[in-house]
Amino acid sequence: MTDERALIDFVTSQRWFGSKTREVTHASVVDSAVLRDSDPRLEVQLVETRFDTGTHETYQLVTNGGFDALGDPRQVRELVHLMRSGAKLPAADGVVEFDAVHGDVQAGELREARVVTAEQSNTSIVFDDELILKVFRRLEAGINPELELLRFLTERGFANIAQLAGWYSYAGKQMTATLGILQRFVVGGEDGWARALDAVASGDDAFVDSLRGLGEVTGRMHSILGSDPSDPNFCPEATSTESLGLLTATVDEEIENIFKDLPEDVPELEPIRGRGEEVRERLRLLTNLGGAGRVIRHHGDFHLGQTLWSQDDWVILDFEGEPARSLPERRRKRSPLRDVAGMLRSFAYAASAAELLRGADVPPGWETRARDEFLAGYRATVEQSLVPSGAAMDKLLKVFELEKAVYELRYELNNRPDWVGIPVAGIVRMLEEEVPV
Amino acid sequence: MSNADNWFERDPLWFKTSVFYEIHMRAFFDGNDDGSGDFRGLTDKLDYLQWLGVDCIWLLPFYPSPLRDGGYDIADFFGINPDYGTVDDFKHFVDQAHQRGMRVIADLVMNHTSADHPWFQASRTEPTGPYGDWYVWGEDDTRWSEARIIFLDTEPSNWTWDPIRGQYYWHRFFSHQPDLNYDNPEVQEQMLNVLRFWLDLGLDGFRLDAVPYLYERDGTNGENLPETHAFLRRVRAEVDARYKDRILLAEANQWPADVVAYLGDGDECHMAFHFPVMPRMFMAMRREDALPLVEILEQTPPIPDGTQWGLFLRNHDELTLEMVTDEERDYMYEEYAKDPRMKLNLGIRRRLASLLDNGRDEIQLMHAILFSLPGSPVLYYGDEIGMGDNIFLGDRDGVRTPMQWTGDRNGGFSRADFQQLYLPPLMDPVYGFQAVNVEAQLRQPNSLLRWLHRLIALRKDHPVFGLGTYEALRPENPRIFAHVRNYEDDTVLCVHNLARSAQAVELDLSRWEGFIPEEMFGRTRFPRIGELPYLLTLAPRGFFWFQLRKDEGE
Numbered sequence: 001m002t003d004e005r006a007l008i009d010f011v012t013s014q015r016w017f018g019s020k021t022r023e024v025t026h027a028s029v030v031d032s033a034v035l036r037d038s039d040p041r042l043e044v045q046l047v048e049t050r051f052d053t054g055t056h057e058t059y060q061l062v063t064n065g066g067f068d069a070l071g072d073p074r075q076v077r078e079l080v081h082l083m084r085s086g087a088k089l090p091a092a093d094g095v096v097e098f099d100a101v102h103g104d105v106q107a108g109e110l111r112e113a114r115v116v117t118a119e120q121s122n123t124s125i126v127f128d129d130e131l132i133l134k135v136f137r138r139l140e141a142g143i144n145p146e147l148e149l150l151r152f153l154t155e156r157g158f159a160n161i162a163q164l165a166g167w168y169s170y171a172g173k174q175m176t177a178t179l180g181i182l183q184r185f186v187v188g189g190e191d192g193w194a195r196a197l198d199a200v201a202s203g204d205d206a207f208v209d210s211l212r213g214l215g216e217v218t219g220r221m222h223s224i225l226g227s228d229p230s231d232p233n234f235c236p237e238a239t240s241t242e243s244l245g246l247l248t249a250t251v252d253e254e255i256e257n258i259f260k261d262l263p264e265d266v267p268e269l270e271p272i273r274g275r276g277e278e279v280r281e282r283l284r285l286l287t288n289l290g291g292a293g294r295v296i297r298h299h300g301d302f303h304l305g306q307t308l309w310s311q312d313d314w315v316i317l318d319f320e321g322e323p324a325r326s327l328p329e330r331r332r333k334r335s336p337l338r339d340v341a342g343m344l345r346s347f348a349y350a351a352s353a354a355e356l357l358r359g360a361d362v363p364p365g366w367e368t369r370a371r372d373e374f375l376a377g378y379r380a381t382v383e384q385s386l387v388p389s390g391a392a393m394d395k396l397l398k399v400f401e402l403e404k405a406v407y408e409l410r411y412e413l414n415n416r417p418d419w420v421g422i423p424v425a426g427i428v429r430m431l432e433e434e435v436p437v
Numbered sequence: 438m439s440n441a442d443n444w445f446e447r448d449p450l451w452f453k454t455s456v457f458y459e460i461h462m463r464a465f466f467d468g469n470d471d472g473s474g475d476f477r478g479l480t481d482k483l484d485y486l487q488w489l490g491v492d493c494i495w496l497l498p499f500y501p502s503p504l505r506d507g508g509y510d511i512a513d514f515f516g517i518n519p520d521y522g523t524v525d526d527f528k529h530f531v532d533q534a535h536q537r538g539m540r541v542i543a544d545l546v547m548n549h550t551s552a553d554h555p556w557f558q559a560s561r562t563e564p565t566g567p568y569g570d571w572y573v574w575g576e577d578d579t580r581w582s583e584a585r586i587i588f589l590d591t592e593p594s595n596w597t598w599d600p601i602r603g604q605y606y607w608h609r610f611f612s613h614q615p616d617l618n619y620d621n622p623e624v625q626e627q628m629l630n631v632l633r634f635w636l637d638l639g640l641d642g643f644r645l646d647a648v649p650y651l652y653e654r655d656g657t658n659g660e661n662l663p664e665t666h667a668f669l670r671r672v673r674a675e676v677d678a679r680y681k682d683r684i685l686l687a688e689a690n691q692w693p694a695d696v697v698a699y700l701g702d703g704d705e706c707h708m709a710f711h712f713p714v715m716p717r718m719f720m721a722m723r724r725e726d727a728l729p730l731v732e733i734l735e736q737t738p739p740i741p742d743g744t745q746w747g748l749f750l751r752n753h754d755e756l757t758l759e760m761v762t763d764e765e766r767d768y769m770y771e772e773y774a775k776d777p778r779m780k781l782n783l784g785i786r787r788r789l790a791s792l793l794d795n796g797r798d799e800i801q802l803m804h805a806i807l808f809s810l811p812g813s814p815v816l817y818y819g820d821e822i823g824m825g826d827n828i829f830l831g832d833r834d835g836v837r838t839p840m841q842w843t844g845d846r847n848g849g850f851s852r853a854d855f856q857q858l859y860l861p862p863l864m865d866p867v868y869g870f871q872a873v874n875v876e877a878q879l880r881q882p883n884s885l886l887r888w889l890h891r892l893i894a895l896r897k898d899h900p901v902f903g904l905g906t907y908e909a910l911r912p913e914n915p916r917i918f919a920h921v922r923n924y925e926d927d928t929v930l931c932v933h934n935l936a937r938s939a940q941a942v943e944l945d946l947s948r949w950e951g952f953i954p955e956e957m958f959g960r961t962r963f964p965r966i967g968e969l970p971y972l973l974t975l976a977p978r979g980f981f982w983f984q985l986r987k988d989e990g991e
Contacts, residue, residue: 025926052926054900058446141446142536175446232529240481241843245879246488252882253891260959280882287880328444328487328538 004028010067011049011059016121016137018323019049019057021414026050030058031174033091036078040064044096046139046174058139060179070135073113073125079133080110083166083182094172096179101154101164118191120415121323129187131165135180136320139170140327144178148331149225149297149319152234158224160217161316162186186315192307193350200354203363208370210314211347214307215377217314218343222336223383226296236386237333239292247334248287251403255279258410266413268421271428278431279402285435286399289392295333296386302339303346322407336386337393340378341400344371345408345426352422394436402430444535445682451540452642452684452708453745454903455492456893457815461507461753462499462521463859465818465840467850472857474839474850476517476526480533485875487537489821489886490893494534495644495686496543497753499527503553503613507753507833509544509646510551510614514631524638531639540641542686547628548647549614557615561602571624572615573607573653584609584659590782609650609659619651619668629675636676642684645669645706648699649689661695669705684708686747690759693737703741711737711746711812713760716769718750718806719792722799723772725936727918729765731909734810745903746812750803751820754833755784756792778828788836790823795867797823798978801888802933805980806918808896809931811907822878823885825868830860838863841870848874895957899984901927910944917942917975921985928985930954934975943970954983 007027011017027049036042045061062069062076069075082089082098089096116124116132123135136144150164166182192214199207226236259276262269272279299306300321308315321330347370354360387393408423445451460479468477476499486494498508501516508518517524534541550557559568578596586592588610596605597612606615617624632643652664669685676683687699687706692713699709714737717729740746756773758766766783773792774785785792793799800823807814819840826835839862843849848862848870855861863869878884896902905924912919916936922929928949934940946952946966954963954971965988973981 023926050925053898054904054925054927055898142444173447176443232533240484241849242485242875242879245876246484249879249887249890250488253887256882284880326538328536331536332484332487 007047007067008049011047011061014137016119016123017049017059018121018138019051023052024049025052031091031093031170031172033089033094033096033170035062035082035089035096040069040075042069042075042078044091044170044179046170058174058177059137060135060139062135070115070123070125073115076125076133076135077110077113077127079135079168079180080127080131080166080182083168091170091172093174094170096168096170098166098168100166100182122320126185129185131182132162132185133180133182136178138323139175139177139179141175141177142327142331144181145297145300145321145327145330146319147178147181148233149299150181150183152228152231152297153221153224156224156227158221160221160314186308186310189308189310189315192304192309192314193346195309196304196347196350197354197358197360200351200362200366201358201360208366208373210309211370211373212377214314214343215374215379216381217316217377218302218339218374219378219381219383221316222296222298222339222386223381225298226294226336226383226386233331234297236294236296239295239335243295244287244289244292247292247399248283251399251406252280252283254403254406254410255283258406263413266417266420268424272424275431279406279427282431282435283399283402286395286402289388289395291388291392292396293335293337293388293393294386296336297331297333298336299339299342300330302342304343304350305346324407324411335396335400336382337396338400338403340375341397342404343374344397345401345404347371347374348426348429349408349422352425353419356419356421391436398430398433398436402427405430442681444538445540447682449682450743450904451682452493452686452813454897454900455540455813456490456896457493457495457542457747457813458486458489458491459495459497459749459752459815459817461497461818461837463508464837464850466842467853468522470852471520472851472853473520473859475520476522476530480526480530483530483533483537483539487539489890490897491539491816492897493540493542493641495815496541498544498546498646503551505551505613506611507837509546510549510553510611511546512551512553513555514545514550515634528638535639541639542642542644542684543635543640544646545631545635545643546646547617548650549608549610549616552613552615556617560615561599561606564602564604570621571618573618574602574604575607576604578605581607581653581655581657581659583657584653588782607653610647616650616653619664625668625671629672632672632676633679636680636683641682642686642707644686644688646688648687648706649691649695661689661691661698666698666701666705669699670701673701673705686710690757692760693733697738697740700740700744703743707743708745708747708813710815711748712757714746714810715749715751716756716758716761716765718803719756719773720765720769721918721935722793722803725916727915727933727935730806730918731911734907734909746810747815748807748810748812749815749817750807751789751792751817751836752815753817753837755781755786757782757784759783776828781833786826786828786833786835788824788826789817789820790868791825795823795825796978797885800885802935802978802980804889804892805931805982806933808892808902809920809922809929809933809982811905811922813903814896821886821889822873822875823868824873825863825865827861827863834860841874843874843876844871849876891958895982899927899929899957900924901929905929912942912944914940914942916940919944928952929957930983930985931980932973932975932983933980934978937977939974939977939979941972941974943972946971949985951988952985953988955986957982957984 029045030048032045043063047059050056083100087098110127113127125133154164162183169178229235306318351362351367405423405426412419463474465474466478466482468475499521500511501513501518502508556568560572649660652662653659684707687709689696690712696709699706717733721730774780839850841848878886901922901924905922908921910919919932949966952966
């Protein structure tokens with residue numbers, strides 16, 4: 001269609017392209033399916049980008065002659081129509097299948113469509129404030145965890161999510177992969193992250209008070225996710241003898257790697273530069289704990305930005321897991337406290353961000369109160385057998401908070417260098433805290 | 438859902454960039470407290486293997502068996518040894534492995550069965566019955582005398598008298614393992630049924646045990662016969678026609694020139710073990726001389742596209758010395774088997790760590806060399822933590838002791854009573870489970886296990902190790918084993934010091950003038966390569982791997 005250089009330039013310049021620090025040497029369309037033959041023609045393409053070391057990644061493009069038809073969101077209505085009709089469309093080397101949750105995709109004509117601008121690693125389009133379509137960009141073989149978790153929670157009547165309405169997927173020579181999902185759109189939802197920043201800046205207590213509710217919702221979500229022993233993909237499992245060791249080793253290595261790689265020219269890194277061993281020592285102290293509870297499927301990338309406040313209740317979004325991790329890694333059962341830690345880190349993040357971005361004076365004790373409210377709600381609703389008790393819970397939480405902060409540090413260094421100071425501040429704070437006993 | 442198609446990107450060459458991990462089911466983890474490892478236990482430990490970075494698990498035979506040869510004496514090709522679980526347990530295990538991004542291959546013995554197998558029982562009692570011709574029977578024990586005896590320590594002949602049938606039967610291995618008769622088309626067809634049965638259950642391929650010996654012909658030594666290759670081509674064609682991304686890995690303990698034949702023109706096995714390279718790695722280490730290694734790689738013929746060598750340091754058998762000269766064998770015995778109990782057949786029955794006197798630098802250097810060579814590395818369970826062996830146990834049991842998970846009772850391998858264990862775990866002060874175990878090494882950032890985890894991760898970031906060209910550098914210092922690997926835009930320079938002392942080496946890198954060598958573990962940039970020989974100094978038994986990067990500063 002177009003020359004390789006243009007394709008490389010297009011893909012690598014997209015926000016959703018995940019490997020910005022690596023050099024792409026080749027790009028090619030490995031399979032494609034025609035979604036609509038009449039003008040304007042619409043196609044799904046699987047594009048393989050190869051790196052200089054010979055590894056590769058696969059991305060999804062939806063095109064209409066150019067590279068990206070999603071930029072013209074009216075085109076994309078076709079995807080929803082295809083879900084409604086349960087279409088199966090041939091690709092050159094496979095098939096693209098569309099499915100709808102029974103009775104949940106409205107039959108009427110879709111009128112308006114707009115692209116969600118906040119989306120990072122995928123592309124989302126809202127139709128008439130009724131439906132939201134997420135087109136996955138980076139494709140990996142296997143069921144996307146978001147589809148898996150949304151189906152599970154939707155089927156079990158968990159109300160605090162945007163209900164699943166449909167999805168489409170590819171099965172072919174190249175791989176089997178989820179291409180996109182359609183959900184009910186939550187009308188008038190207010191982004192949890194933005195609410196937090198406003199609350200910090202304005203000193204409004206209502207937000208912090210509402211975090212108890214978020215903790216309760218989170219606890220209920222975990223209880224449901226760990227409630228079905230008959231489904232091997234979801235049944236809660238006892239932690240094996242070495243699971244804590246594996247966790248420690250994994251986090252320790254992430255710490256080691258990030259500290260080995262700290263770029264010289266980022267002044268925000270000064271407070272932690274050269275302190276890698278100290279951080280690793282802290283991790284060793286924290287991982288001296290007894291039981292680690294149980295492991296379950298969980299949200300995987302849980303923070304305020306994944307929540308909406310709508311009609312006086314919380315809605316949990318985006319069950320994809322951390323985009324930088326591989327699909328098998330994101331599907332792995334782990335302690336639900338990993339989600340809790342993600343949210344706690346998010347409170348610290350919100351406080352720092354309000355300070356850094358809006359010049360707000362953080363009300364004294366704001367983060368502590370936010371944590372306490374959230375944890376109180378969580379402890380009240382979570383199935384007790386899923387989490388360890390007493391100091392072990394506090395320590396395990398800290399381990400996951402540390403893991404999260406290290407992950408954030410890498411993410412910010414790769415994507416938003418201006419934000420590096422936030423995880424740095426978090427890591428410094430954790431080094432200064434007492435170890436729970 | 439046990440189909441790998443659901444969880445893997447299509448990749449017919451996946452095995453070329455994979456790290457393999459060999460597991461003796463009985464020894465890995467006991468999931469039902471009966472003293473023997475099983476599929477449920479193994480499934481419990483998949484998270485560990487996923488963390489380690491294993492791409493493909495190779496299972497030793499798990500079929501019903503009287504276990505007189507570690508399960509290589511198969512009594513039913515379509516079942517699971519009840520000690521290990523059920524076919525459902527197997528399916529669940531394979532599915533769970535696939536979901537974690539790991540594939541599974543299994544040992545299959547095509548050459549022979551257990552004497553307990555119903556086919557053999559029928560063959561000996563009913564010579565004119567349907568199985569009468571499924572084995573190789575003879576009136577006397579003199580035919581094919583050119584065929585060597587492989588298990589020298591136990592077998593006086595390849596023929597054994599069967600008093601029931603009143604004839605001799607042919608066996609290349611133990612006398613309780615009669616060879617199947619591949620001149621009988623029914624035998625061929627049934628063996629294909631066996632392959633299909635397991636592939637249909639989701640298995641990703643087979644390690645074909647003892648593959649050179651399928652046929653017997655007058656005037657030959659009965660190894661590597663054209664008929665054997667023809668049958669393997671048929672097996673491959675069947676697999677390719679019905680399944681995708683499955684592999685056949687040949688165990689042919691032969692010289693490289695003969696082993697290459699098992700890869701055919703890319704139409705027999707996908708992989709074959711490179712046996713002779715392994716003893717030479719040990720030799721090079723002991724002699725502090727790269728020559729044995731460089732030479733064997735030079736003598737290794739090129740292999741067809743789409744095929745790969747399987748490389749290993751140690752496995753479940755003795756360290757085999759069949760593919761060395763007599764002098765080399767004497768040298769190896771002298772250096773590595775000081776106690777006669779350590780010898781078995783033509784080999785040494787010890788584990789990696791004990792062969793290397795538990796030297797951490799030596800163990801790491803051996804792994805570095807293994808991982809840098811053209812081929813896919815195959816690790817043997819327990820070697821990643823430096824487990825030892827027990828030479829007082831019979832046959833090859835000494836290297837098949839329980840995996841050491843923790844310092845607790847039975848090394849965390851089983852909650853059964855000690856007396857119930859299939860073999861005692863190691864309890865000596867150096868290699869015993871209290872000193873050497875997964876739990877402790879996970880917690881020590883500088884442990885062998887953690888180091889190996891990093892090495893595996895590094896290898897996976899660089900397909901060059903599995904796919905790239907290999908070019909030996911021949912520095913003047915004979916103690917240095919150095920070579921360059923290249924794949925697409927990735928060029929890697931590997932330099933290993935085999936000596937017990939620090940060494941300096943000058944390498945001719947003029948072809949890469951202007952490139953910057955970047956050390957791959959620490960990502961440290963070394964001085965730019967210039968016109969003059971490149972000088973490196975290496976610590977005793979030390980090594981460097983560099984990625985050669987274009988200098989973008991200019």
